[in-house]
Amino acid sequence: GIQVEQSPPDLILQEGANSTLRCNFSDSVNNLQWFHQNPWGQLINLFYIPSGTKQNGRLSATTVATERYSLLYISSSQTTDSGVYFCAVERRLTGGGNKLTFGTGTQLKVEL
Amino acid sequence: DARVTQTPRDKVTEMGQEVTMRCQPILGHNTVFWYRQTMMQGLELLAYFRNRAPLDDSGMPKDRFSAEMPDATLATLKIQPSEPRDSAVYFCASGRGLVIQGDTQYFGPGTRLTVL
Secondary structure, three states: OOEEEEEEEEEEEEEOOOOEEEEEEOOOOOOOEEEEEEEOOOOOEEEEEEHHHHHHOOEEEEEEHOOOEEEEEOOOOOHHEEEEEEEEEEOOOOOEEEEEEEOOOOOEEEEE | OOOOOEEEEEEEEEOOOOEEEEEOOOOOOEEEEEEEEEEOEEEEEEEEOOOOOOEEEEOOOOOOOOEEEEEEOOOEEEEOOOOHHOEEEEEEEEEOOOHHHHHOOOEEEOEEEEEO
């Protein structure tokens, strides 16, 4: 099956710093999503981004599908950005349906 | 403030028992997703429904798991019989459309299942 690798696995930032999280995938995909899970376990769907760039406030994401990677940018980080960031790739199955495969996540801690 | 609700929030049961987890999607959402999260396997998509019909449940162990939407306000995930390896947090999410259309999914708080 498709492999999804995220880097770095862990990241500690000072509040106000910028960061880039990376997601590499091993095969072509139909879609890619970024999720955030806060320290209390709540999941939030951040972006659907099969290609191109999207921005939402201090977060933006870029996917270069031909090179099989996606980047999540966090600018002016805040303590509320702490948690785990997952990317997930979606592939259409030949027999119908879609397969969603998650990466192992990047654990981010933003300190004062 | 519309949100996805899940019950129970925590469930401890013994191996072999039936477990039913419930999810109430946001009113008006026509897509429901079930995910499982464990330390070993990470996040996995188990199944998803559109307009109450199962679109894909290929991520779900068929022998003991079943997912249904008896009506538009209730989705259930059932495990029978449960096994210790089913211990996980089970998340439900709802959305307005298909995943491939890029609509945002709204997640519930999860059900933490422990099978002894």
